[in-house]
Amino acid sequence: MPMQPRSSEELLTKLRERTEQNILIAKDLASMPDDILARRPDAESWSALDCLAHLNHYSEYYHPEIKKRINASKHVAEPVFTSSRMGNYFANGMKPGKDMKQISTFKSANPINFAQSADRSILNTFLRDQTELLELLDLASEVNLTKTKTGISITNLIKLRLGDTLRVVVYHNWRHLEQAVRATNVNTIAVS
Numbered sequence: 001m002p003m004q005p006r007s008s009e010e011l012l013t014k015l016r017e018r019t020e021q022n023i024l025i026a027k028d029l030a031s032m033p034d035d036i037l038a039r040r041p042d043a044e045s046w047s048a049l050d051c052l053a054h055l056n057h058y059s060e061y062y063h064p065e066i067k068k069r070i071n072a073s074k075h076v077a078e079p080v081f082t083s084s085r086m087g088n089y090f091a092n093g094m095k096p097g098k099d100m101k102q103i104s105t106f107k108s109a110n111p112i113n114f115a116q117s118a119d120r121s122i123l124n125t126f127l128r129d130q131t132e133l134l135e136l137l138d139l140a141s142e143v144n145l146t147k148t149k150t151g152i153s154i155t156n157l158i159k160l161r162l163g164d165t166l167r168v169v170v171y172h173n174w175r176h177l178e179q180a181v182r183a184t185n186v187n188t189i190a191v192s
Contacts, residue, residue, distance in 0.1 A: 003088055008081040008145050011163055015170045016137050022170075023130045025177045026052070029184070030123050036184050037123070049119070051180035052126040055173055059129040061153045062169050066136050069162060075144035082146050087164025090152075094171035096178050133169065140166060 029037065029048055037048045046054070083091070145163030152158050152165070160168070 091167035
């Protein structure tokens with residue numbers, strides 16, 4: 001069964017709105033003391049800063065990849081985007097919700113294994129990257145979200161449609177921001 005087409009403009013608008021909400025959550029986290037941000041609920045769990053370091057790690061791959069593919073695309077924007085079956089699977093797998101499943105993280109992307117100190121610079125990098133993501137979402141409106149393809153971080157054998165990649169990136173950020181808020185054990189930040 002083919003995937004249902006959707007408005008490209010509507011998709012990008014929703015992803016921008018979600019990214020703006022993600023920025024607000026990160027700014028709320030920034031108001032917390034360093035010890036709360038760096039505290040791990042247990043030895044195997046991530047602190048709020050670990051969650052953001054993980055997201056920064058993926059931004060280092062996806063942001064340049066998305067920008068490169070947009071700049072190289074010869075496919076003009078179309079009003080409709082159609083997700084691929086695989087892209088939709090990956091995006092929905094990242095999206096937070098009641099049916100969200102835990103996903104194992106590759107060792108190379110697990111911040112517990114990073115040789116990096118957990119400090120406030122991680123939060124500043126995340127906020128800078130989210131501003132860059134908003135710019136990429138604006139640039140994406142100029143190309144065909146279905147025909148423009150991007151690589152993915154786990155293998156160079158798979159290409160996703162740009163619209164699907166953007167969904168994966170934004171939902172992944174959202175997912176781990178929710179985790180970051182839970183790690184602080186402070187219930188004053190709205191994450192939905």
